Amino acid sequence: MQYLLFSKVYLCKKFIVRYFIEIAYNGTLYCGWQKQPNALSVQEVLQKAMSVFLRTPITVFAAGRTDAGVHAKQLFAHFDFPELSTISETIYRINALLPNDISITSIKRVTDDSHARFNATSRSYEYHIQLSKNPFTTTLAHQIHKKPDIQLMNKAASMLLGRHDFECFSRSNTQVHTFFCDITKAHWDMVDDTLLFYITADRFLRNMVRAIVGTLLDVGFKKTSLKDFSFILESKDRSRAGSSAPAKGLYLTKVLYPQDIFIT
Numbered sequence: 001m002q003y004l005l006f007s008k009v010y011l012c013k014k015f016i017v018r019y020f021i022e023i024a025y026n027g028t029l030y031c032g033w034q035k036q037p038n039a040l041s042v043q044e045v046l047q048k049a050m051s052v053f054l055r056t057p058i059t060v061f062a063a064g065r066t067d068a069g070v071h072a073k074q075l076f077a078h079f080d081f082p083e084l085s086t087i088s089e090t091i092y093r094i095n096a097l098l099p100n101d102i103s104i105t106s107i108k109r110v111t112d113d114s115h116a117r118f119n120a121t122s123r124s125y126e127y128h129i130q131l132s133k134n135p136f137t138t139t140l141a142h143q144i145h146k147k148p149d150i151q152l153m154n155k156a157a158s159m160l161l162g163r164h165d166f167e168c169f170s171r172s173n174t175q176v177h178t179f180f181c182d183i184t185k186a187h188w189d190m191v192d193d194t195l196l197f198y199i200t201a202d203r204f205l206r207n208m209v210r211a212i213v214g215t216l217l218d219v220g221f222k223k224t225s226l227k228d229f230s231f232i233l234e235s236k237d238r239s240r241a242g243s244s245a246p247a248k249g250l251y252l253t254k255v256l257y258p259q260d261i262f263i264t
Helices: 002-014 042-054 087-097 150-158 208-220 226-235
Strands: 016-025 071-082 102-110 122-130 162-165 180-191 194-201 250-256
Touching (some): 016 042, 042 087, 042 102, 208 226
Antiparallel strands (some): 122 250
16 A cells, blocks of 8 residues: 555655746736735736636746736746647647746746756846837836937946945845846847847846936936046945836846856
8 A cells, every 4th residue: 555655645745847937927917926915916917817717726936026017028937737739739738827028938848956046147127218108108117208328328337347245226124145246238229219228137126127227317417427436336335326116117128147057
């Protein structure tokens, strides 16, 4: 009897595999990615749809957490389940259960020890600012009415490159082991009437990108000098940096992983 019980448990574990699910969402109506007791989250909605289709409770673990109102063009999460017979059909069926502001882009099998958060090697964000009134981007971009000095903001942004302590741009009382992040890209660009900020790093602190954008806008409007910006970086003091830019303009755009974790 004990042998039969062991065999069943062994077989169940043997056929459980790990998948990365790639999703995109408009975060306007959500309290953020992470499930919370008294507010609607992207994680909760996704898990519910997956659990209904797969007919078993599903928990997904994401590469990171986006705050309330923040969007994602690409976010990966992992989950465990017996081998899926048809991935394309699974994507179609779960998407049919999801609201229009959340979609599954892909599901990929990965090695059993892969982790959506800990195996990620870099994360990229964009921040969108409209310089003219646009009724189609009201909830999808921050709107300002005066063009800042982009060249000045790019000079300040170049100071962010490299591995530094970014406590000055971290939300207060954040419990992390380190405030060090390695930023490999940080620059502004103008596309038609949209001002775009691109930033890539190995990791980000909570509220970090929005705090950086707000402080760089202060530089662009000449409220903060380049010398002051350098001092803010060295201060490790959030109160010295600028106000956080609104959440609606922020997008998580890309999460990268070592290719050897994916099983083709």
